[in-house]
Amino acid sequence: MTEQELKKTLSENIKKYRKNKFTQEKLAEKCGLSSQNINDIEGMRRWPRSENLVKIADALQVEVYQLFIPQTKKKVVIEKTDENISIQNQIQSKVIEEIRKVLNKSLDKMKKE
Numbered sequence: 001m002t003e004q005e006l007k008k009t010l011s012e013n014i015k016k017y018r019k020n021k022f023t024q025e026k027l028a029e030k031c032g033l034s035s036q037n038i039n040d041i042e043g044m045r046r047w048p049r050s051e052n053l054v055k056i057a058d059a060l061q062v063e064v065y066q067l068f069i070p071q072t073k074k075k076v077v078i079e080k081t082d083e084n085i086s087i088q089n090q091i092q093s094k095v096i097e098e099i100r101k102v103l104n105k106s107l108d109k110m111k112k113e
Contacts, residue, residue: 006068006102007044013067014042017060031055050107068099 001009018027024042028035033052040046041056048056057064078084 001070001098001102003102003106004044005070006099006106007047009070010048010067011042011044012071013069014038014056014060016071017062017067022059027056027059030059047106047110049110065096065099068103069095 024038025035028038032055041048053064057067078088
């Protein structure tokens with residue numbers, strides 16, 4: 001997953017979780033951020049600080065990691081066989097590890113700035 005894909009996933013998930021709950025302005029108010037900041041994050045023009053990610057996740061009542069899970073367009077139904085469950089667990093582990101790597105790389109980059 002590239003940094004741009006990670007930003008897109010974050011943007012889509014913030015929009016998804018705030019849908020029918022908050023406008024950008026209300027979410028910003030709840031987080032103690034500017035509405036421009038939320039707009040820039042959703043518009044993929046700005047990467048949020050780690051403490052702001054926590055504030056956004058708290059306001060949306062989700063865990064931070066949920067903001068980085070890509071959403072699929074089609075529902076995929078997987079037969080629940082032992083082999084498929086094992087494969088699914090392996091894939092989930094790899095995806096989570098990749099998200100962690102990209103997130104840590106981005107956070108390290110932000111710390112340097």
